[in-house]
Amino acid sequence: MSITYLEAIREAQAKLLRDDERVFIYGQDVGGTFGGAFKATKGLAKEFPGRVLNTPISEDAIVGTAIGAAIQGMRPIVEMQFADFSSLALNQILNNAGTHYWRTGVPVPITVRLPSGGTKGSGPFHSQSMESIYAHYPGLTVMTPATVEDAYTMLIEAVAIDDPVIYCEHKYLYYHLKADKLPGKGLPTGHARVAREGRDLTVVSYSAMVQESLAAAEELAREGFELEVVDLRTVKPLDTDTVLASVARTGRLLCVGESFPWGGATAEVIARVTNQGFHLLDAAPQRINAKDTPIPYHPNLWSAHRPNTKNIVAKARQLLRE
Amino acid sequence: MSITYLEAIREAQAKLLRDDERVFIYGQDVGGTFGGAFKATKGLAKEFPGRVLNTPISEDAIVGTAIGAAIQGMRPIVEMQFADFSSLALNQILNNAGTHYWRTGVPVPITVRLPSGGTKGSGPFHSQSMESIYAHYPGLTVMTPATVEDAYTMLIEAVAIDDPVIYCEHKYLYYHLKADKLPGKGLPTGHARVAREGRDLTVVSYSAMVQESLAAAEELAREGFELEVVDLRTVKPLDTDTVLASVARTGRLLCVGESFPWGGATAEVIARVTNQGFHLLDAAPQRINAKDTPIPYHPNLWSAHRPNTKNIVAKARQLLRE
Amino acid sequence: MLQTAQRTGKPKTKKATPPHERFLEAFRWMLLARTVEEKLVSLYRGGLITGGVYIGKGQEAVSVACGLFLQKNDIFAPLIRDQAGRFAFGEPLVDVTRTYLGSRLGPMRGRDGNIHRGRPRDNQLAMISHLGAMVSVTVGALMAKRFRGEKNFVGLACIGEGGMQAGAFHEGMNIAAVEQVPLVVVATNNHYAYSTPNDREFACDDLVDRAIGYGFEGYSLDGTDLSACLDVIGGAVKRARAGRPPQLVVAEVLRLSGHGEHDDASYVPEEVKRQPFARDCLKVAEQTIIDLNLLDAETLAAWRKEAATQVDEAIATAQKEAAPEGGKEDWSAISTRELADQINDE
Amino acid sequence: MLQTAQRTGKPKTKKATPPHERFLEAFRWMLLARTVEEKLVSLYRGGLITGGVYIGKGQEAVSVACGLFLQKNDIFAPLIRDQAGRFAFGEPLVDVTRTYLGSRLGPMRGRDGNIHRGRPRDNQLAMISHLGAMVSVTVGALMAKRFRGEKNFVGLACIGEGGMQAGAFHEGMNIAAVEQVPLVVVATNNHYAYSTPNDREFACDDLVDRAIGYGFEGYSLDGTDLSACLDVIGGAVKRARAGRPPQLVVAEVLRLSGHGEHDDASYVPEEVKRQPFARDCLKVAEQTIIDLNLLDAETLAAWRKEAATQVDEAIATAQKEAAPEGGKEDWSAISTRELADQINDE
Ligand SMILES: Cc1ncc(C[n+]2csc(CCOP(=O)(O)OP(=O)(O)O)c2C)c(N)n1
Ligand SMILES: Cc1ncc(C[n+]2csc(CCOP(=O)(O)OP(=O)(O)O)c2C)c(N)n1
Ligand SMILES: [Mg+2]
Ligand SMILES: [Mg+2]
Numbered sequence A, B: 001m002s003i004t005y006l007e008a009i010r011e012a013q014a015k016l017l018r019d020d021e022r023v024f025i026y027g028q029d030v031g032g033t034f035g036g037a038f039k040a041t042k043g044l045a046k047e048f049p050g051r052v053l054n055t056p057i058s059e060d061a062i063v064g065t066a067i068g069a070a071i072q073g074m075r076p077i078v079e080m081q082f083a084d085f086s087s088l089a090l091n092q093i094l095n096n097a098g099t100h101y102w103r104t105g106v107p108v109p110i111t112v113r114l115p116s117g118g119t120k121g122s123g124p125f126h127s128q129s130m131e132s133i134y135a136h137y138p139g140l141t142v143m144t145p146a147t148v149e150d151a152y153t154m155l156i157e158a159v160a161i162d163d164p165v166i167y168c169e170h171k172y173l174y175y176h177l178k179a180d181k182l183p184g185k186g187l188p189t190g191h192a193r194v195a196r197e198g199r200d201l202t203v204v205s206y207s208a209m210v211q212e213s214l215a216a217a218e219e220l221a222r223e224g225f226e227l228e229v230v231d232l233r234t235v236k237p238l239d240t241d242t243v244l245a246s247v248a249r250t251g252r253l254l255c256v257g258e259s260f261p262w263g264g265a266t267a268e269v270i271a272r273v274t275n276q277g278f279h280l281l282d283a284a285p286q287r288i289n290a291k292d293t294p295i296p297y298h299p300n301l302w303s304a305h306r307p308n309t310k311n312i313v314a315k316a317r318q319l320l321r322e
Numbered sequence C, D: 001m002l003q004t005a006q007r008t009g010k011p012k013t014k015k016a017t018p019p020h021e022r023f024l025e026a027f028r029w030m031l032l033a034r035t036v037e038e039k040l041v042s043l044y045r046g047g048l049i050t051g052g053v054y055i056g057k058g059q060e061a062v063s064v065a066c067g068l069f070l071q072k073n074d075i076f077a078p079l080i081r082d083q084a085g086r087f088a089f090g091e092p093l094v095d096v097t098r099t100y101l102g103s104r105l106g107p108m109r110g111r112d113g114n115i116h117r118g119r120p121r122d123n124q125l126a127m128i129s130h131l132g133a134m135v136s137v138t139v140g141a142l143m144a145k146r147f148r149g150e151k152n153f154v155g156l157a158c159i160g161e162g163g164m165q166a167g168a169f170h171e172g173m174n175i176a177a178v179e180q181v182p183l184v185v186v187a188t189n190n191h192y193a194y195s196t197p198n199d200r201e202f203a204c205d206d207l208v209d210r211a212i213g214y215g216f217e218g219y220s221l222d223g224t225d226l227s228a229c230l231d232v233i234g235g236a237v238k239r240a241r242a243g244r245p246p247q248l249v250v251a252e253v254l255r256l257s258g259h260g261e262h263d264d265a266s267y268v269p270e271e272v273k274r275q276p277f278a279r280d281c282l283k284v285a286e287q288t289i290i291d292l293n294l295l296d297a298e299t300l301a302a303w304r305k306e307a308a309t310q311v312d313e314a315i316a317t318a319q320k321e322a323a324p325e326g327g328k329e330d331w332s333a334i335s336t337r338e339l340a341d342q343i344n345d346e
Helices: A005-019 A059-071 A083-088 A088-104 A131-136 A147-159 A169-174 A208-221 A240-250 A265-280 A299-305 A309-321 B005-019 B058-070 B084-087 B092-102 B131-136 B147-162 B171-176 B208-221 B242-252 B264-280 B301-307 B308-322 C021-045 C060-068 C084-089 C093-101 C133-149 C166-178 C207-214 C226-243 C282-293 C297-320 D025-046 D060-068 D083-089 D094-100 D131-149 D167-179 D205-213 D226-241 D281-291 D297-320
Strands: A023-027 A053-054 A075-079 A111-114 A141-143 A165-170 A193-196 A201-205 A227-231 A234-236 A253-257 A286-288 B023-027 B051-052 B075-079 B111-117 B141-145 B165-170 B191-194 B201-205 B227-231 B235-238 B253-256 B286-288 C075-076 C155-160 C183-189 C217-222 C247-252 D076-079 D155-161 D183-189 D217-222 D247-252
Touching: A005 A023, A005 A075, A005 A147, A005 A165, A005 A169, A005 B264, A023 A059, A023 B051, A053 D076, A059 A075, A059 A083, A059 B242, A059 C133, A059 C166, A075 B235, A083 A111, A083 B092, A088 B084, A088 B092, A088 C133, A111 A147, A131 A141, A131 A165, A131 A234, A131 A265, A131 B131, A141 A147, A147 C093, A147 C226, A165 A169, A165 B141, A169 A208, A169 D281, A193 A240, A193 D217, A201 A208, A201 A240, A201 A309, A208 A227, A208 A309, A208 D094, A227 A240, A227 B171, A234 B131, A234 C282, A240 A253, A240 A265, A253 A265, A265 A286, A265 B171, A265 B264, A265 B286, A265 B301, A286 A309, A286 B264, B005 B075, B005 B147, B005 B165, B023 B058, B058 B084, B058 B092, B058 D131, B058 D167, B084 B092, B084 B111, B092 D131, B111 B147, B131 B141, B131 B165, B131 B264, B131 B286, B131 C166, B141 B147, B147 B165, B171 B208, B191 B242, B201 B208, B201 B308, B208 B227, B208 B253, B208 B308, B208 C075, B208 C207, B208 D025, B227 B242, B227 B286, B242 B264, B253 B264, B253 B308, B253 C155, B286 B308, B301 D155, B308 C021, C021 C060, C021 C084, C021 C093, C021 C226, C021 C282, C021 C297, C060 C084, C060 C155, C060 C183, C060 C282, C084 C093, C133 C166, C133 C183, C155 C282, C166 C183, C166 C207, C166 D076, C166 D167, C207 C217, C207 C247, C207 D205, C217 C226, C226 C247, C226 C282, C247 C282, D025 D060, D025 D083, D025 D094, D025 D226, D025 D281, D025 D297, D060 D226, D060 D281, D076 D083, D076 D131, D083 D094, D094 D297, D131 D167, D131 D183, D167 D183, D167 D205, D183 D226, D205 D217, D205 D247, D217 D226, D226 D247
Parallel strands: A023 A053, A023 A075, A075 A111, A111 A165, A141 A165, A201 A227, A201 A253, A253 A286, B023 B051, B023 B075, B075 B111, B111 B165, B141 B165, B201 B227, B201 B253, B253 B286, C075 C155, C155 C183, C183 C247, C217 C247, D076 D155, D155 D183, D183 D247, D217 D247
Antiparallel strands: A141 A234, A193 A227, B141 B235, B191 B227
């Protein structure tokens, strides 16, 4: 058996629907015989009648409805058709779900799935990575699974958490990542994972960039360098301790993220490491992000816009020389 | 004569309306005899008939309308009643205004004024500082004036710029800051300003936090420490050179911002300085932000939530000892 | 041949005689709302309230009807001017004074203030400021009840004519109709959104004409007439409960205060204040009581006095209570403490 | 007594005989649109197009009418399925092929693709994906014209029945009516939003009933009937230009393709495909041409051939042209280069 990242997401939802009657799935095209723009809910409407519901094109109301249901004890899973459209639900997410527990003492256990990140030819409005915006505001847990196993266990965990969770699933990984089987239990939420051990340089990344970072580590291993790759798993909470422990071993830090460069997860990691582990660093910390323009449609432009193995290797090599 | 930060904003708009017939003002309650929730447009509707227009409660459409007018050659100024409500215009700002020049080659010269930041008793939905969200996405210039003079010249500059500008005006400064007169020309956009010279430690801040930082510098001066205070003026573009030059002089960096702690302007400054000026630093860079919860209503809670002179002094003192 | 859509005729309300059977009960909540709000205004003027004070003067009849027909198990999403409805639904008076005065014992514990309060566990949702957002939240709460197999419940969400122009309101109305939840939306057109008059808010002849476009049933209402409010809103609640499509009621009144107490509303022309919709619903109701001899003068005076006493007590209680303190506060935005992000650089 | 808002009767369209005077001109654009889209589909199937292909099959009659009555100076905001209207408004054929094939010379220069194109300087707005967003942008463009004292202009914005449920659409409609700009909104109900059928999109009887709630004039339209499309949409454009209130036209068709070419639309039941609204407007128009002998068979064949030739040429042109290159690209999201943020850590 072999299972993709996308199938893991579907299986997690099937399990959640099976095990917990408070769970329902709400979003555009998730229901019927269709099962979502990416088929992440394929077959679920039939298997769980009345619990996988198509919605109008109304992102604000989709999340608002989920919030109301969650306040009343349900565990809704919202699928945004693309992360990019969550800009229209952002107010409900930040200002309603994100503030509700603090204000009233009543938590809002919604899970919002955001099909995120770039794929070839998707262009400015179907490629975005919005984790940094959601992590910036209080009240949300922001997951960014990078493996099939995490895609599965973290989604199950997301629904179990009593507070709102933004679950950023990467569209590029949907088909590109495969595992042999689904795991039982994963690492606890909020714990980063050392995806590859090394002693020369720490690469901190998350979501699809973990794969690029691992490929870069592989490549540099051939030159005799040992990169340690840390997969953040959740960008909020951010597991500073695991990152610091790695930097303590390597003395060098490179952060890689697919979102825009100004002020996102990579800046946050560097700010924490330099604040709490300044003496651990033997060289200036570095980061790689997408370029500061909208995400281009054309594959030639897209591959220059997005961080990839090649520029991770180049930057790492430069950093290793310092 | 004495003029407040708020009056400077009004005067800048009066001048813009007078000098440039492409300018109009669009927003809730800006028109009529009322002149805006904060009176930033008081009297302008009468002085400039048909050019200062009240709108429905429709943040998305307000910005969308401004975008359309700008594409057709106008120079709209949008007033959001509070920055917090711009969450509902965020899609138009990020995905329409922010991408338009990149996509089509046609720039979108809109200025969106965001009455930002906390004041006593304003609570979770009338206190937010959203500069970090707008700066994270490509395509926007994000201004955060900290003085009466900048409030005036930067707003005039904002409207002159051919691209979209997010102009974050701080509500606390509206009445608290006064100047003797309006300046002719200010520093160019994108240039930070050394608001106070010092050689022991660099405090980088912007908007209302510049005043708190200056007060902290004053206090520590009595103890013999000389803090250099850098006012970023625009958080995007971010004038890394001026910050680096200051850190080169002082060897110590403290960043202060009023927005939420994860990501954001303070993380971005630290990431840049440690990347490009690692060797300049004699101690771990530090930052102070608001707490990671919604902004509380009660003054007791609010003053604990928001960075202030007291905790800047405390953190600076600690950093000076390192 | 092709033809334009027909305008619906504007339904008219008629004064009901004799008054609605719950007239006096409703009146008493209106009295309490007016009393506490007047008191809050004077505290605000005296500098004793931080932030703003937002009152429902002139809207008590509509508002009380919104709360009165709901049962404990129903969902209520009040807005800015719904003190009367909140009381009728069961909000304790002390919640109001505690929230305005920033007591640590209030439902918002000083974290939020004034009208931004609620008790979601008791089915009174806590509004966020962003207008229109609470409609879909109410829909979701009703869906949860349906999922669980509950019966016989309704939800009622309030909105102003200004908030009706927000995208979130539209999406909430439409999704309510798609989900066919038992929802009543009561829109109060008080002729202003802050300083903005109707003609810069919308351009249709009558906002109730929006009902048909969503698949709601729509009703117009003279919001100065308590009996009419009880009839129409009570009827809408009954119909929603009985499984009819979602209900929209559009009431006409004038906001008889500033937007908040910081606002002198000098932008409201005198001529508007002389319109029929500018009547004070509380005075109108009182006149009805006198005209129809529903209460004798002593009872009315006693009711007033009791309201004043209750309010004074609630204020005294809140004023005695401790304020929150920054140093003692639990600064976590989420309930799952182990997931709170530790930045550790403070 | 109190009464519900009246439902408007559903206006009916009638087949106009003889056909509209611009029938053949319109037909020819439809033919070109169908031809280029069929070609794009085959290129996509052959793996020669990156990203998606979204076509307007079955909607050409509505779409062409959207473009045909606009003048250069008017504003056009087309959406996904508006190839015919784009042509009629003046979009060069090569813009389509260049954008789909990622030529550096196309209007989007490879930065954006497929339907996300426009020439804002030529008054054809470039849609963003977020549905509903372009209505208010069109309003703003019209306001700019009015500010400048231009006369005699209109704007036309397209939307699907799915997009009508978005908050942005509501706000755009309302603000258009408040500003009383000369706007026509043409909504095409093709019975699906991606895979979602009407019953999970909205719950009113007829979407045209939304017109009255905004203060628009509303018209229904059989979108499979080209003459009716020209009459109704042409009439709406004329009325808007003459200073009537904003106009809403709601056309009924079936989407005769997948949502995009990656989608086999297997969720559309056979029974739906047999409905009158499922007719192929191009075939219907062709039948009219034959029935009324508007063109002889040779001319029709020659038109077809010419369309095919033009399309082949446009594709050949685009295919010859250089693709953009990352290394040569000007990576600035703003036109004011000196304000581009320099992160410098790449
Ligand atoms: C989306 C949004 N934009 C702006 C505001 C600021 N604001 C608060 S109340 C108000 C006017 C509300 O008018 P209306 O809905 O008619 O209610 P009323 O105050 O008249 O009861 C405005 C503009 C807001 N709360 N929400
Ligand atoms: C606000 C928003 N949400 C989701 C999407 C994703 N999406 C693209 S097209 C589409 C269906 C559109 O349906 P409709 O408006 O009826 O137009 P049609 O495709 O039928 O022409 C969806 C959901 C989007 N483009 N915008
Ligand atoms: Mg109002
Ligand atoms: Mg459709």
